[in-house]
Amino acid sequence: MKLITLLLGLFITVSAYSQEKTEIKFLEGESWWVGIIDQGHLMPLTNSFSFDMVKANNTYNQLQPLFISSSGRYIFPEEPVKFTIKSNSLEIEGASNLKVQTAGKSLQTAYREAAAKYFSFHGKYPYPDLFQKPQYNTWIELTYNQNQKDVLKYAQSMLRNGMPPGVIMIDDTWQHDYGVWEFDANKFPNPKAMLDTLHSQGFKVMVWICPFVSPDSREYRELAKDGGLLLNKEDSKPKMVEWWNGVSAVLDLSHPNGVKWFKAKLDYLQNQYGVDGFKFDAGDIRFYENGKSYGNISPHQQCLLFNQLAVQYPLNEFRAAWKVGGEPLAQRLADKAHNWEDLQKLIPQITLQGIMGYPFACPDMIGGGEFGSFLNLAQIDQDLIVRSAQCHAFMPMMQFSVNPFRILDEKHIKAVKEAVALRKNFVPTIMALVKNAAQTGEPVVRMMEYEFPHQGFEKIKDQFMLGDSYLIAPVLIKNATTRKIVLPKGKWKDSNGKIWQGNKTIEYPTKLETLPYFTRLDKH
DSSP: OHHHHHHHHHTOOOOOOOOOEEEEEOOTTOOEEEEEGGGGGGOSOOTTOEEETTTOTTOOSEEEEEEEETTSEEEOOSSOOEEEEOSSEEEEESOSSOOOEEOTTSHHHHHHHHHHHHOOOOSOOSOTHHHHSOEEEOHHHHTTOOOHHHHHHHHHHHHHTTOOOOEEEEOTTSEEETTEEEEOTTTOSOHHHHHHHHHHTTOEEEEEEOSEEOTTSHHHHHHHHHSOBOEETTTOSBOEEEETTEEEEEBOTTSHHHHHHHHHHHHHHHHHHOOOEEEEOOOOGGGGTTEEOTTOOOHHHHHHHHHHHGGGOSSEEESOEESOTTSSOOEEOOOOOSSHHHHTTHHHHHHHHHTTTOOSEEOOBTTOSOGGGGSSGGGOOHHHHHHHHHHHHTSSOOEEOSOHHHHOOHHHHHHHHHHHHHHHHHHHHHHHHHHHHHHHOOOSEEOHHHHSTTSSOTTOOSOEEETTTEEEOOOOSTTOSEEEEEEOSSEEEETTSOEEEOSEEEEEEOOTTOOOEEEESOOO
16 A cells, blocks of 8 residues: 555656657577567567567566576666567667666576565465465356356365365356446345355355446546546546457546545455455456546556555456566466367466566466357366366466366366366475565566576476476477476476486376476476
C-alpha cells in the first residue's frame, strides 16, 4: 500500500513518449532476454524480433522493462520502450539517457545486480500453501456455471481419489455481476456454509476478481457519481472497455475512492464469508489505454497499482503485471492451450520470469486452460495431461483445473498421482528456494545458462534447474520413448541412483511414468 499511497499522493503526470533511439551493439557470442514473459519461448532474442511495450497490445502476461545478456550486461529503461533486434544489435526507442550497465560476465551476475538495484525483494512471499500444496481451479470443470453444489463436488472428488487438500480457486461467475462482488444467491445459496465445509476439509479458498464494473449495476452508478472509474478523454464520462466477457467500465485505482471501494469489496468477502484470497485477473495495460484518470497516470501505472493493491492479500494470483519485481505476488503464466506446443512453452517462460524478478511463478493449469478442449473426451490427450503434471511437479506451483479423475484411465491417473507424490518430497527444497528468493531475488527455477554460463546452454529450453542442485528434464514430446538430456560438467545422479558423468548429451529412456531428474553431486 505504501507504493499506492505514494503514487496517489504524487499524481504522476504522464510524460511525452520520447522518440530517441539507442543502438546497443552485441558482443561476440552474446545472447539477450527481455521481460515479455509470454514470449519467453522466442528467446534468446533473434534477428527481426520487435516489441512495443508502450502499447503492449500483443501480450497477456507480466512485463518488465529489463534487458539482460549472457555477457553480464543489462539495461533497465524504467519506462516502457519499443525495440527491435537487428543482425548484431539491439535498437531501443523511447528512453532518454539509456545506460548499458555491466556486472560480471554472465547472465547470473547481471541479474543479481539488476535485482538488487531495481526489485523490491524484502523477505516476503505469497501464502505458503500456494507452493506447498496443489492448487485446484474450478474453471475447466464449471466454466461459466460456477455453483456451490459443483464446487463442493469438485473438491470432494479430489479428496476421495487420494489427492491432498490445497488451495481451491472458484473462478469467474461465482459473483452476481462484474463489480458486484457478492455470491450469486441462485448458484450459491449458502456461501458461508460452503466455505466452512471447504475449510474443514483442509482447503484454502480463493475467488476470481477483476477491475471491471458492469455498466447496468448499482455499483457502477455509485462509482460514476462519487468517482473511481476511468473516464473518456473527450466527455469525462466513464469509459467503456471491451474485454473477453463483454463491455464494462474499468476501475481507476489512481482515484482514492476507486481504491477504497475495491478494497472494501475484498475485505467484505473475507470478513463475511471467510474467503482466504483472490485470483486477480485482467488488469492488462491495454484495457487502460486512451482513458483519463484522476491521477493523470499511464496505463502501465494503472496495472502497477492493481498489482500493488494485492500485496496486502498474501493468497493471491496475477497474470498481468508491470514492474513489480520482488513483490510477494504469485505470477501465473498466460493461458495455455491443450497441445504439446504450448506445453513446450512452460520452461522458457517460467525461467524467464525468474530473471525478471518474478520467482513466485505458477505455470498455468495442468493440461491447459482451454475449456473447449475438455468437453469431448475423444479430444483429450491423456499422455499430455500426465506430461504436463510432471512438468509442473518441480516448478514453484502446481495447479490442476480439469479433474483428472473424470478424463483419465487408471494408468494415466496413476502417473499423475505419482508426480504429485514426487513433488511432495521436494516441497522442503522448493520452500527453501522460495524463502531465499524473497530475500535475494535468486530464481527458484533457473535457465541452464543461468547456472552454467558460457557452455553453450543458452538455447536449451526443454530442461531447467531447480535451484542449483537439481536438473529437471520432463518429457515434452508426444509418444517419446527416450529424450535427449544435456548434462553439464561434473557428476549427476538420476532418480534410480545411477551416477552419470557430465559434459555430454545422453539418451534417456522414458516410459509414461518417467520424470527424468538428476541431482548434482559436485557443486563448486
